[in-house]
Amino acid sequence: MRKAIIDKLTILAESAKYDVSCASSGSTRQNNSQGIGSANRWGICHSFTEDGRCVALLKIMLTNFCMYDCAYCINRRSNDIERATFSPRELAKLTIEFYRRNYIEGLFLSSGVIKNADHTMEKMLQVVKLLRIEHHYHGYIHMKTIPGASPELIYQAGLYADRLSINLEIPTEDNLKQLAPEKDHQSVYKPMHFIQQYALESKEERKKHRHAPRFAPAGQSTQLIVGATDETDRDILNLTSILYKRPTMKRVYYSGFVPVNEYDKRLPIVNEVPRKREHRLYQADWLLRFYQFNVHEIVNENYPTLDLDLDPKLSWALRHPHLFPVDVNRASYEQILRVPGIGVKSARMIVAARRHSALTVNALKQIGIVMKRAQYFITCRDKLGTTVQEFTPEKVRLALTTRTLSSETLPAQFSLHF
Amino acid sequence: MNIFYFDHTLQGLLCAIFDAYKIKCFPDLLLAEGEIGPLIVDTTHTVETMSYKYQRVSQALKKKLSPFALTQIRYIWHAETPESKMLLFRYLCKVLDSAKNIEKHYSDPDILAVKKLAKKVSAERHYLMMFVRFNKTADDIYFAPVAPRYNVLPFIYRHFQQRFADQKWIIYDESRHYGYFFNGETIEEMTLLDDKDFLINNKINATYLAEDEPQFTALWQKYIQALTIRERINPKLQKRAMPTRFWKYLPETWTK
Ligand code: SF4
Numbered sequence: 001m002r003k004a005i006i007d008k009l010t011i012l013a014e015s016a017k018y019d020v021s022c023a024s025s026g027s028t029r030q031n032n033s034q035g036i037g038s039a040n041r042w043g044i045c046h047s048f049t050e051d052g053r054c055v056a057l058l059k060i061m062l063t064n065f066c067m068y069d070c071a072y073c074i075n076r077r078s079n080d081i082e083r084a085t086f087s088p089r090e091l092a093k094l095t096i097e098f099y100r101r102n103y104i105e106g107l108f109l110s111s112g113v114i115k116n117a118d119h120t121m122e123k124m125l126q127v128v129k130l131l132r133i134e135h136h137y138h139g140y141i142h143m144k145t146i147p148g149a150s151p152e153l154i155y156q157a158g159l160y161a162d163r164l165s166i167n168l169e170i171p172t173e174d175n176l177k178q179l180a181p182e183k184d185h186q187s188v189y190k191p192m193h194f195i196q197q198y199a200l201e202s203k204e205e206r207k208k209h210r211h212a213p214r215f216a217p218a219g220q221s222t223q224l225i226v227g228a229t230d231e232t233d234r235d236i237l238n239l240t241s242i243l244y245k246r247p248t249m250k251r252v253y254y255s256g257f258v259p260v261n262e263y264d265k266r267l268p269i270v271n272e273v274p275r276k277r278e279h280r281l282y283q284a285d286w287l288l289r290f291y292q293f294n295v296h297e298i299v300n301e302n303y304p305t306l307d308l309d310l311d312p313k314l315s316w317a318l319r320h321p322h323l324f325p326v327d328v329n330r331a332s333y334e335q336i337l338r339v340p341g342i343g344v345k346s347a348r349m350i351v352a353a354r355r356h357s358a359l360t361v362n363a364l365k366q367i368g369i370v371m372k373r374a375q376y377f378i379t380c381r382d383k384l385g386t387t388v389q390e391f392t393p394e395k396v397r398l399a400l401t402t403r404t405l406s407s408e409t410l411p412a413q414f415s416l417h418f
Numbered sequence: 419m420n421i422f423y424f425d426h427t428l429q430g431l432l433c434a435i436f437d438a439y440k441i442k443c444f445p446d447l448l449l450a451e452g453e454i455g456p457l458i459v460d461t462t463h464t465v466e467t468m469s470y471k472y473q474r475v476s477q478a479l480k481k482k483l484s485p486f487a488l489t490q491i492r493y494i495w496h497a498e499t500p501e502s503k504m505l506l507f508r509y510l511c512k513v514l515d516s517a518k519n520i521e522k523h524y525s526d527p528d529i530l531a532v533k534k535l536a537k538k539v540s541a542e543r544h545y546l547m548m549f550v551r552f553n554k555t556a557d558d559i560y561f562a563p564v565a566p567r568y569n570v571l572p573f574i575y576r577h578f579q580q581r582f583a584d585q586k587w588i589i590y591d592e593s594r595h596y597g598y599f600f601n602g603e604t605i606e607e608m609t610l611l612d613d614k615d616f617l618i619n620n621k622i623n624a625t626y627l628a629e630d631e632p633q634f635t636a637l638w639q640k641y642i643q644a645l646t647i648r649e650r651i652n653p654k655l656q657k658r659a660m661p662t663r664f665w666k667y668l669p670e671t672w673t674k
Contacts, residue, residue: 006640013644038581044547045659047670049646052655059645094637100560100585101552102578103638136584258649273649352522363525 003084005094011084015064015075016110018258035136037099037106039162039218043140044105057108057142058098062086062124066112070180071267072169072228074260075112088126095127096135106140106162107131117148125153128160140218145195147187154194155215158202163218163250166191171239175229178266188222192246195220199248219250226281227257227274228267233306234299237284241295244288254281280306287312290344291337309401314340317377318393324377325387329358341373373400419446419458424465426450428495431503432472434465435510444511448503475510482513487521490536496569497539505531543570547577549664550589553635554628560587563617563667571598575605592617620666635669642670 003011045054061075063085069076086094091109098104109127113120124143131137143161145154158164166188170176173185195216202215222243224236240252256278259270284306287293291313298312299305307315317324317340326335328350336347349367353359358381365371376388376396388396422437422445424430431448438444443463449455451464480488494506509532513520524530545566552560560582564571571591575598578589582600590597590610599608610616616623624632665671 006637009637010640010644013641017645017647036582036584044544046548047642047668048656048660049642050653050656051647051650052652052659053645053647053650054659055642055645058641097634098638098641100582101554101634101638102550102562102582139581258647275650349522349524353524356520356523357525359525366530367524 005090008084008086008090009060009094011082012061012064012086013059015081015112016059016061016108018074018255018260035138036096037137037139039106039138039140046102046104056105057140058095058104058106059108060086060091060110062088062091062109062111062120062127063114064112065114067115068113068180068182070169070183071261071264072179072225072257076261079261086127088123088130091127092130092135095131096137099137099139106142108142108144110144111146113146117146118150118153120146121149121153121157125156125160128157132160142218145191147183147191149191151194154191155198158195158198158215159213161216163220164195164216165221165223166195167223168239169223169225170229171224171231171236172229175231179228192220192222192249196246196248216248219248221251221253222249223253223255225257226254226278227270230268232299232304233277233281233284234301234304236281237288237295237299240285241288252285254278254285276308277306280308280312284312287316292334293338310397311340313338314373314400318388318397321388321393324389325379326377328364328378328380329354339374339377341370341375341377343368419456419460421445421447421449421455421459421462422465423449423451423453423462425467427467428492429469429472430465430467431495431506432475432510433467435507435514436471436475437463437465438511439514445507446504448507475514478514479510482516482519483521484519490521490532493536493539493573494532496572497535498569499535502535505535539568539570539573542566542568543573545661545664546570546574546589549660549668550574550578551667551669552587553622554631555622555626556628558586558628560585561622562587562589563592563620563622564589565591565593565620565663565667567663569594571596575600579605590617592620639670639672 043056045056047055049055063083064075064081065083065085066073066075066077069078074081095104095107099106107127109124111120111124114123124146128141128143131141140163141161142163142165143157145157145164145166147166154164168176168185168188170179176183176185198215199219202213205212206214224239226236236254243249243252256274257268257270258273259267261267284298287298288295293316297316303319306312310318317338323335323338326339328336328339333347333351336342336350337344342350346367346369350359350364350369353363353367359367360382361371361380364374364378364380376386376391379387420443422434424434434445434448441463443461445463447455455462479491483491491506491510494502494509505528509528512526512528520526520529522529524533546564550562550564552562555561569591571589571594575589578587579600584602586600586602588597588599588608592613595613596607596609599606616626660668
């Protein structure tokens with residue numbers, strides 16, 4: 001009784017869709033003119049679903065049969081859903097056919113756990129090996145690591161995949177134990193550690209021998225589910241910043257909890273996916289990675305939760321009015337970067353452009369600075385307006401929230417470019 | 419009004435710059451040879467494209483601009499908008515007139531305009547890398563019709579050549595009536611002789627498709643549907659990321 005490929009595809013895509021990490025960047029694979037595929041340093045999105053998420057990779061499960069019963073997961077064994085399994089050969093073929101039509105940038109392979117972690121990893125490895133060896137495929141591969149998998153298999157996986165990921169899902173161990181009694185953080189941190197170790201070793205080796213094998217050149221990533229348990233933003237971001245301190249950890253993804261299962265008394269009752277919170281977490285994550293913020297500046301004992309009405313940078317600036325206004329023609333790059341309404345690109349442009357002539361309000365607008373927000377925090381050659389000091393943070397806050405609430409549409413937090 | 423006629427190539431434009439400095443007369447309008455100019459004209463000059471001229475100019479530019487700015491010049495040239503030729507001309511003169519590199523002098527309107535337009539062209543290039551959709555034809559060629567806003571095919575074929583090195587493919591600009599054909603070894607420019615028969619309503623005439631092609635189109639459509647999270651439908655966001663002008667070539671948007 002074999003299922004048609006189209007049914008398997010539907011079932012296994014449905015099962016994989018809540019896993020958000022779609023990024024395919026960070027790896028360059030050149031095609032030496034044999035075979036198919038190349039990985040681009042800046043991953044390419046190929047489509048967008050109606051919910052506005054980027055589709056870069058064929059995100060699919062090898063099987064959605066699972067022996068575990070994680071409360072937050074649609075595939076848990078106690079759920080009565082349709083199940084299907086691809087043969088490794090079917091899935092490899094499908095990946096290649098999609099890739100040849102430029103539908104996708106590569107494969108993101110995950111799986112439910114069948115028999116045990118190692119057996120599952122072996123099956124997944126078969127797909128990846130078929131692609132690399134039989135199909136001469138050089139495109140991007142992201143492979144999930146199954147918690148508890150043995151170091152040998154993780155090593156194998158890293159030789160064929162560009163990125164490996166293993167999801168923490170629930171930020172604190174106690175809560176994880178509640179929701180996924182068969183899992184613990186050790187079974188996640190251990191593989192994370194192996195990946196890091198192998199990747200660093202391979203980097204060292206490659207310095208000595210150019211042809212030493214590469215191990216997961218795009219590093220690793222992980223995911224945290226937000227809103228299924230009671231962790232504060234401070235708990236989450238503290239964890240994030242610790243994770244980013246590990247070499248090879250490239251991205252932490254946040255997934256607003258979607259109540260996919262029938263009511264389970266271990267889970268909170270949510271009427272709405274916490275999109276706004278998820279969005280603010282991504283913004284805070286950006287501040288950590290690109291804006292040289294320390295996690296304690298964003299959240300701390302006094303501010304354990306992110307302000308839902310203000311982006312975290314603006315919220316930080318309003319708590320530190322004494323640091324403003326900054327003079328865009330004199331201030332350091334680091335100071336300019338901290339001005340609400342000025343992004344990394346604009347900050348760089350300001351620093352480059354002011355060498356030629358002092359910048360005016362008009363020049364700043366042209367560069368793309370959001371003056372609505374920035375105006376309270378800067379001075380420049382011809383700007384005499386009121387700054388946050390005279391206007392008071394409370395009034396700025398009011399002026400900006402009434403505006404943002406109406407005009408802000410949530411951008412694509414799944415945007416791919418980092 | 420001063421008018422320069424030239425052969426409508428980038429090299430020709432560089433020669434126009436050479437001539438302008440030589441005869442000390444700067445054009446208000448650049449026209450392709452044969453194009454009809456305005457009624458009131460003070461002087462006209464016809465530029466002769468010669469290699470020593472454009473080489474001199476391009477060497478001078480190379481000394482004054484970063485590689486990135488040199489790429490921007492090609493982007494502006496391929497923008498092919500009504501203003502882009504004169505914008506490029508003025509920009510290059512400013513670059514040559516200044517002793518130091520001025521490519522980041524963004525308070526100058528021309529320099530900023532170059533940056534902005536180049537960015538748009540570059541974005542269009544990126545859109546194509548995202549939204550090209552190949553259809554396998556019965557003779558095993560993967561064919562993708564496109565209609566980019568700017569003439570960006572010359573900037574993308576290398577990417578596809580690298581990526582799809584073991585399949586034959588064609589990317590065809592329907593609105594400019596030319597494309598690039600990769601035959602498995604080399605790239606050639608080509609034009610469809612009978613595009614009205616081959617392409618019907620922006621789609622490849624079904625009779626020319628490979629037998630299993632509709633099946634893969636359907637698999638892709640199904641996949642995108644299955645991936646959508648119904649609780650989060652947000653068409654505005656979708657359209658911003660994937661402008662509707664591309665949709666006619668994207669099978670995943672056809673089913674509605
Ligand atoms: S192990 Fe993974 S697939 Fe299985 S129930 Fe838990 S989260 Fe879901």
